[in-house]
Amino acid sequence: MNATTFGLDIAKRTFQMYWIEAETGEVVNRRFTKQQLIEFLGQRAASRVALEACGSAHWWARKIAALGHQVVLLHARFIRPFVQNNKTDATDARAIWTAAQQPGMRSVAPKTADQQAMLGLHRMRSLLVKSRTMQVNQLRGLLYEFGVTLRAGRLAGLAEVRERLGEIEQIVPGILFCALRDQLQFIERIEADIRKLERQIVAWQRQEAACRRLSAIPGIGPLTATALVATIGDPAAFKSGRELAAYLGLVPRQSGTGGKVRLGGISKRGDSYIRMLLIHGARAVLFKSRSKEAWCEQLSRRRPANVVAVALASKMARTAWSLLANNRTYQKDYALQKTA
Missing domain, CATH: 1.10.287 (Helix Hairpins)
Incomplete structure (x- = not known):
């Protein structure tokens, strides 16, 4: 039998939870206090608890996981389309539950x-x-x-x-x-x-070994390495380095209709602080490093400095994901060595 899925809307003092009982089909939308919620989940069999990635969500994710449940953190932007009628705690809990049922729904990795x-x-x-x-x-x-x-x-x-x-x-x-x-x-x-x-x-x-590996990437220092490791959490939450770059807003915006897709400036989604650190690091490589990669030199001849800096920042983010996801150390000219 499939595990029960709970949609949990968290706040400071009151917590609303929506679920459907698997045995009876009863639809439940119930309010809890903090202690009542912990006691209720502690008595339930292992289930799937979905909640919005907002304030205190990562603490709740660790707490609920310690009670033996699977936690799914969802971005608020993916929950909003499922809110019906007026926005209340009850409708929010139901929207979270509905969003968690969607196939291919992306989630946020809980942080330690x-x-x-x-x-x-x-x-x-x-x-x-x-x-x-x-x-x-x-x-x-x-x-x-x-x-x-x-x-x-x-x-x-x-x-x-x-x-x-x-x-x-x-x-x-x-x-x-x-x-x-x-x-x-x-x-x-x-x-x-x-x-x-x-x-x-x-x-x-x-x-932290992960931070030390990232610090070997040109343009990534202690600030950027620690911020990246702390922000990414579990690298398995991203399918690829490009998905991480998109999460940080370092890829072009896309808009299209009739089968024609247009690319604009970078989306600037996600954490602006991490994006700023990466772009500043890329500028340091472009203007101060004596051993820039060949593609950087070639791109600098064709494109403005700001475009080159963002492109390099995006590559740094993709490289960082590859090192974390595959538990590798940084090697200069890795692609050239691989094809040789």
Whole structure:
């Protein structure tokens, strides 16, 4: 007999679940509290539980799997077409159940606690970097209002501010100068916090074999390697490297009718943070590496630099999937060696 499939809509305090009893055919759409849901699933035979990949979904996936059930995480975009009538918890649970029944429905790989923790460090670092940029730009703007211009670049600009503090004190009114000096100290504290998070990220990269393998790919450093491993989760969730590249929004948009398909710019779907890291890494290879691949050189002669960078970022993502899925180490000119 086939296992029962549950459609679970999760929230902070109330949880709605939809299923059909296999023995009686009874349709059930029931609300639970958190503890009631855990106790109910703990008493049920091994079943298939589908839920939306949203906040706390990965924790619930680990919890439900520990109770002996198979967990299916679905992207919200694939569930929405099955919502009937008004959007309520009951209709959402039924939509999740219906989406899970569709053949070929793609799912999201549940993340481990360590992978979630690593992504948390990345999010914290990203916010600190954004805050630092805002603080530095404001510092430049406020000084410019009093005729003080600084060298371009964050490091050069901050170094110049520290060198010219005495001069700036004579130019800027005292009430503002004290606040600017405090702001400069605040930027230094942000930078110290960023360095601390980066040390934690690098430490995790060194202890994870998958991260070390990805770090061997040109253009992928500790930040990109750890973010990729934590985001991908189980590489078996993707059929190919191209599917991973599509998941990260690094492939062209497609639109067509009447049998004619048109390709546009990249779709920019998925995690913009991972896409940004890959594209920045690709730019570093294009403009700083002395040993670029031949196809990069050839493409650079025909296409703009931005197009080449995105193409290289897409290839880096496909290479990363291949290494993870096949448990291989990076080899330069692997395709040429294979055909030789």
